[in-house]
Amino acid sequence: MIKITLKDGSTQEYQKGISVKEVAESISAGLARVALAGEVDGKVKDLGYKLENDCTLNLLTFSDEGGRFAYRHTASHVLSQAVKRLFPNVKLAIGPAIDNGFYYDFETEKNFLPEDLAKIEKEMEKIIKEDLTLERFTLPRDEAIKFMEEKGEPYKVELIRDLPEGEVLSFYKQGDSVDLCAGPHLPSTGKLKAIKLMSSAGAYWRGSEKNKMLQRIYGTAFPKRSELDEYITKLEEAKKRDHNKLGRELELFTTVEEIGQGLPLLMPKGAKIIQILQRFVEDEEERRGYLLTKTPMLAKSDLYKLSGHWQHYKDGMFILGDEAKDEEVMALRPMTCPFQFMIYKAKLHSYRDLPIRYGETSTLFRNEASGEMHGLIRVRQFTISEGHLVCTPEQLEDEFKGVVDLIKFMMETLGIQDDVTYRFSKWDPNNKDKYIGKAEDWEDVQDKMRTILDHLKIDYKEVVGEAAFYGPKLDIQSKNVHGKEDTIITVQVDFALAERMDMVYVDKNNDKKHPFVIHRTSIGCYERTLAMLIEKYAGAFPTWLSPVQAKILPLVDKHHDFAYQVAAMLKDRGVRVEVDTRNEKIGYKIREAQLEKIPYMLVIGDKEMESNGVAVRSRKDGDLGTVSVQEFVDKILEEIRTKAK
RNA sequence: GCUACUGUGGCUCAGGGGUAGAGCAGCUCACUCGUAAUGAGCAGGUCGUGAGUUCAAUUCUCACCAGUAGCUCCA
Numbered sequence A: 001m002i003k004i005t006l007k008d009g010s011t012q013e014y015q016k017g018i019s020v021k022e023v024a025e026s027i028s029a030g031l032a033r034v035a036l037a038g039e040v041d042g043k044v045k046d047l048g049y050k051l052e053n054d055c056t057l058n059l060l061t062f063s064d065e066g067g068r069f070a071y072r073h074t075a076s077h078v079l080s081q082a083v084k085r086l087f088p089n090v091k092l093a094i095g096p097a098i099d100n101g102f103y104y105d106f107e108t109e110k111n112f113l114p115e116d117l118a119k120i121e122k123e124m125e126k127i128i129k130e131d132l133t134l135e136r137f138t139l140p141r142d143e144a145i146k147f148m149e150e151k152g153e154p155y156k157v158e159l160i161r162d163l164p165e166g167e168v169l170s171f172y173k174q175g176d177s178v179d180l181c182a183g184p185h186l187p188s189t190g191k192l193k194a195i196k197l198m199s200s201a202g203a204y205w206r207g208s209e210k211n212k213m214l215q216r217i218y219g220t221a222f223p224k225r226s227e228l229d230e231y232i233t234k235l236e237e238a239k240k241r242d243h244n245k246l247g248r249e250l251e252l253f254t255t256v257e258e259i260g261q262g263l264p265l266l267m268p269k270g271a272k273i274i275q276i277l278q279r280f281v282e283d284e285e286e287r288r289g290y291l292l293t294k295t296p297m298l299a300k301s302d303l304y305k306l307s308g309h310w311q312h313y314k315d316g317m318f319i320l321g322d323e324a325k326d327e328e329v330m331a332l333r334p335m336t337c338p339f340q341f342m343i344y345k346a347k348l349h350s351y352r353d354l355p356i357r358y359g360e361t362s363t364l365f366r367n368e369a370s371g372e373m374h375g376l377i378r379v380r381q382f383t384i385s386e387g388h389l390v391c392t393p394e395q396l397e398d399e400f401k402g403v404v405d406l407i408k409f410m411m412e413t414l415g416i417q418d419d420v421t422y423r424f425s426k427w428d429p430n431n432k433d434k435y436i437g438k439a440e441d442w443e444d445v446q447d448k449m450r451t452i453l454d455h456l457k458i459d460y461k462e463v464v465g466e467a468a469f470y471g472p473k474l475d476i477q478s479k480n481v482h483g484k485e486d487t488i489i490t491v492q493v494d495f496a497l498a499e500r501m502d503m504v505y506v507d508k509n510n511d512k513k514h515p516f517v518i519h520r521t522s523i524g525c526y527e528r529t530l531a532m533l534i535e536k537y538a539g540a541f542p543t544w545l546s547p548v549q550a551k552i553l554p555l556v557d558k559h560h561d562f563a564y565q566v567a568a569m570l571k572d573r574g575v576r577v578e579v580d581t582r583n584e585k586i587g588y589k590i591r592e593a594q595l596e597k598i599p600y601m602l603v604i605g606d607k608e609m610e611s612n613g614v615a616v617r618s619r620k621d622g623d624l625g626t627v628s629v630q631e632f633v634d635k636i637l638e639e640i641r642t643k644a645k
Numbered sequence B: 001g002c003u004a005c006u007g008u009g010g011c012u013c014a015g016g017g018g019u020a021g022a023g024c025a026g027c028u029c030a031c032u033c034g035u036a037a038u039g040a041g042c043a044g045g046u047c048g049u050g051a052g053u054u055c056a057a058u059u060c061u062c063a064c065c066a067g068u069a070g071c072u073c074c075a
Helices: A019-027 A029-036 A065-086 A114-130 A141-150 A154-161 A225-240 A244-248 A268-289 A301-307 A337-345 A395-412 A439-457 A496-500 A526-539 A557-572 A586-595 A604-610 A629-641
Strands: A002-006 A011-014 A037-040 A043-045 A055-059 A101-107 A134-140 A167-173 A175-181 A194-202 A213-222 A298-300 A330-332 A356-364 A383-390 A420-426 A460-464 A475-478 A486-494 A515-527 A550-554 A577-579 A600-604 A613-618 A623-629
Touching: A002 A550, A011 A019, A019 A029, A019 A037, A019 A141, A019 A225, A019 A460, A029 A604, A037 A065, A037 A383, A037 A526, A055 A065, A055 A268, A065 A101, A065 A114, A065 A167, A065 A175, A065 A194, A065 A213, A065 A586, A101 A194, A114 A194, A114 A213, A134 A141, A134 A268, A141 A154, A141 A167, A141 A577, A141 A600, A154 A175, A154 A550, A213 A225, A213 A550, A244 A526, A268 A356, A268 A383, A268 A395, A268 A526, A298 A301, A301 A330, A301 A337, A301 A496, A337 A356, A337 A496, A337 A515, A383 A526, A395 A439, A395 A486, A395 A515, A395 A526, A420 A439, A420 A486, A486 A496, A486 A526, A550 A557, A550 A586, A557 A577, A557 A600, A557 A629, A586 A600, A600 A604, A600 A629, A613 A629, A623 A629
Parallel strands: A002 A055, A420 A460, A550 A577, A550 A600
Antiparallel strands: A002 A011, A037 A043, A037 A055, A101 A213, A134 A167, A167 A175, A194 A213, A298 A330, A356 A383, A383 A515, A420 A475, A475 A486, A486 A515, A600 A613, A613 A623
């Protein structure tokens, strides 16, 4: 007998060799029906896995990540089987489950067309109906290589060859299909209920652009048709919030072919929001001891050679001139660091001067590859709330904490603090050429940073290879409506550039020392942050950020004069207001103002003129009744002052 | 940059080898109206750009430009 500890902490005795599925059945038939996999001592296993020793067992359903991944991973195997049946010459690469579905990569002679996806989906349905059992078996490494060579699967062979000698590999067989796979999987293809192929796209083998581009098919799967439908409806709903669509509809920004890719034009309303954010940031930073700088947007190549950008970031820069024939080559700045560092270097600093906090509303230029641009999220010119803090090693932790405190304050004010995740981005020790500085310094500063993050109790995920070329980063990540993640805010600890650019301070003992530098942004770059806000609020910005805060809607001509009087009063108090004097019915004017997502509509007719009032309509609560003009002014000013969400 | 798809008036879209249509928006007129679209009329497009095929191209082919999704890259 063996002892199995279940999720609720209870322990039961079972016959040695009992399967995960049998344990589920012993608990309840209902659980056995929905169980998809089992987590045995922390490792996810098939339902058919036999328990030989005392262990903890957590039965996983679709609501558990492990269960969901097993379910969708099985769907990806069904996808590869269907593709193989229809296109026997394709070569299989990899096919994992991902957050909201699964994919499989194939090498094909010709690319998949949308009609191919429909055919493949049909074949998948057939395989599900066939209810093929997934059988797990293992082979030693050498035999596994031979097996895949005979099957003519070069990508699988390559994957196996990368594993150490003596390794034993697991395979899953379902009907006519066998795939190399660690598992876990569902017991049979019939367990899959609702599947859908979403799209196909190119993807590089092993994620490197140096490799061949394969064909990737994305799909998703749910235990119920209704859940799949719900998911698809949710995706469509999310797309309506897409900043790239909504931002143009709301006249926040536009693009024109003649100006070029990644160069959006901020229209008056979009520019107004950015101005509000920018003033807010600059004032708040001043309160927190930042010193404002204004530095040039371009510099001679000499500066970038000194900072290392020329060696490590040249592809990302707009370079003016040709080194081969021009005496002077300039480049637009991709980052502010070397410029602000020159301000620091303009005089000799004592340890008594530190910390020094420089802030700048800084416009940067990056020559992104043509396929990268996306609305306001990925652009070639952007303006960032940039800053560099120069401090002693002893001050590093406090300064870092101060930065995180400022960032959290910014995010809370915008209402986005719960929509982000934290990423600790480290260097890649296997790719040292990408970075400046010594290996031991990298490890040292990363340890320091991890300690600070732990002290701050930040819930972060460590990722290798995402650091800047000069130091590790704390990245604050946000997902857009398509589920794609971008860095919205970043804090970087830099030990290397200060040394490289010979920044020093004089310490107590009259020795010259290199300071630490924290590179940071408080609110991110304004374009990207605006994009996030558009999607967060679906264009219905909090009143303090709304480009137009109130729209006055006179009923008919004779109310126009009073409407302008009210508008003047509001403007005088700093409220952004418009008057709609078009010859249209009130219902029409309200509809338009509502679609423009204006927080307050003020209807003015005979009654309001007599009582010196306004009939207030809120975009979210509808008709609020008539109040005096003064009362409305007090109410909206309070809302703006408190930056109410 | 790579893969696939897309590009028709300001916007959303229909059409299709014989030089174009709808709705909304715009303008004009009438209506002077109380909380999500009043009616009528008018105007607006060398069908992304360039080249090729053809008697004829917006439609077919190629290149370029721009957009969308994914990959790579990245704030």
